[in-house]
Amino acid sequence: MSTSTTRERMIETADRLFRRHGYHATSWRTLVEESGTPWGSIQHHFPGGKEELAVAAIEVGHAQALSYREHWFERADSVPAGIRLWFEKVASALERSGWELGCPIATVALETVNASPALAETCAHAFDVSQRSLAKDLRAAGIAPARARELAMLIFATFEGALILARAARSQKPLQLAGKQFEALLADELRALDR
Amino acid sequence: MSTSTTRERMIETADRLFRRHGYHATSWRTLVEESGTPWGSIQHHFPGGKEELAVAAIEVGHAQALSYREHWFERADSVPAGIRLWFEKVASALERSGWELGCPIATVALETVNASPALAETCAHAFDVSQRSLAKDLRAAGIAPARARELAMLIFATFEGALILARAARSQKPLQLAGKQFEALLADELRALDR
Amino acid sequence: MSTSTTRERMIETADRLFRRHGYHATSWRTLVEESGTPWGSIQHHFPGGKEELAVAAIEVGHAQALSYREHWFERADSVPAGIRLWFEKVASALERSGWELGCPIATVALETVNASPALAETCAHAFDVSQRSLAKDLRAAGIAPARARELAMLIFATFEGALILARAARSQKPLQLAGKQFEALLADELRALDR
Amino acid sequence: MSTSTTRERMIETADRLFRRHGYHATSWRTLVEESGTPWGSIQHHFPGGKEELAVAAIEVGHAQALSYREHWFERADSVPAGIRLWFEKVASALERSGWELGCPIATVALETVNASPALAETCAHAFDVSQRSLAKDLRAAGIAPARARELAMLIFATFEGALILARAARSQKPLQLAGKQFEALLADELRALDR
DNA sequence: ACATACGGGACCTCCCGTTGCT
């Protein structure tokens, strides 16, 4: 148990640090200091080095982000309302974190896409799973499969971009605005289907 | 002239390297090797260090990206068509660069937003200027000012997000799809205005 | 043992180099080359950087200098003779070292007293301990405590100054002369006490 | 005129910076910033580089220190009183400078005696001139020439050492004490001559 | 007499990965 706790604490801390400062600005030294885990466990748990840590951190962070979205979708009356709720909750959580905890994937993806095939693949897969998951919920609301995948990609892209703009501007507005726009757009599409 | 060339070559090379590998993975060593500029000129042209270089690189890269968009808008028959053309040209240029030359701002912004106030401010300003420029073109097409600013933010956010997804997936699709969607959405809005 | 040897070798070499060239002219590069210790151990043994190394080097060098003086005091027939013997042995050792190995404290003290509080404090403490130690021996010879502290300060100051003059002039004379003068002065004071 | 002013300002600033931080910690950059002199004049006035600047700075600083001592000797009723006045004035001036402006020679001498023959020679000469000047005043008070040279060396050595201890301890005491001791010692010698 | 730029090298710090020893 104590071994898995060390590993988990390392991964969770890594996820947080990667979101805040990115991959290259996060050193093992910072990680062990922040997490309070022992130096000696690094190689034991991550023989593949920092790259292996990042792969694990992205998978964990991605899984959390995914269930975070599903959580708010479940609490909304409809899928359009779920979209807006999701964007708004992310916006307020971002501000609460001091505009520090952005997407667990995007920063690392941009930093390593041309340098680490393993990380690039992990990020690409995480992005894909996110879109598939969103598409599934859209289909459940009645959107045709092909259209659902398109919309999922569009919404997810906007989500990522709005997250960047929000952090840069230190403002919830990009995320809030995007949430509202897609709520409206989706409601329109669903109304058109009903007729 | 040769004096200004050194500084300019450093900035242009920095812009390229920052897009490819980000801020922290770009070293002065790499920069002087790639640009063929002398080590000794670093402190002379950028006494503020790497941070000052990055500020300059982002401003230059941003200006280029901005005029790039305007270039394709001018060559399109309408603003909706301009949006699509812009997204498509960026998509094909991205693939041509081996999926390496992404946004000149986004990567550095994500890496430094919580570490360098100067860079964060530079990125925030660049994002803001980009949106204002886009909003201006939307207003020229007949969109109401307030709505133009909303749309500009939405489109620009989607642009940034689609750029990330495209690089991660090594696919033009996110950008192409976003271009088409916003072309349609904008055409709809303009049609509604005519009535 | 081999672990402690690396640290110790670094400190001893640093002491030697600081005496010879001072703090700022002694680089880590020179130190690892001279001591044959690994680069990588620098941060491990001295996470506080060069400043921490210097603190350790001064403490070690100071302790050696202190026991060196006590050594010659023990071998002399009287405290006045001890003073002279000490000054003379230091003078000849200095010449033997090619006028290179001066005081382990003075040079670093002068270089860093206005820049590094930690080093300044270390040097001040070392000077103070030296004077207390000398005062103790003077009291043991019969000098009154208050006078012993005065004389210790005076003798130690002259010792430091003579060391500088000796190195600058490449001559033992300042140290030899000072030794003789204080032998006489001290003998006079002790004679006065006997009456 | 303006050319000689630039040179002089550089030398005076260098003297101050060398006293404060030593030779190696004083860079050209710091010097031009502190002195407000033009970068371009460096090579014109000091083609021999930093070493030439230091030689000039030591000569100037030394000359000032020498006339400073003579100044206070002239204002004292006797040579013994002059000694004490000199030490006391130096002590108070040192404290007033924030314990920063020590001897214009000692720090540079210790740093460069084994590295720069030109500077070592300059320092040695300055020390020698100081002692000769002091010896001359002692002879004028009636001390025999040979004894005057001995005393001058002793007093000057103590002066230098006390200056170091005073800066390290941030206390006027070492200088004040040394002044009083030599006042008494000298008065004794002069009394013995009268008999 | 001064300014701007070049030019290479060295500075200290810190990094990440590995190796034996508990």
Add this chain to the structure above:
DNA sequence: AGCAACGGGAGGTCCCGTATGT
């Protein structure tokens, strides 16, 4: 599982001297 130490290399910064134009 964990620890202390090794090991080399690269990080960004800054230095000093020189060269070319005013």
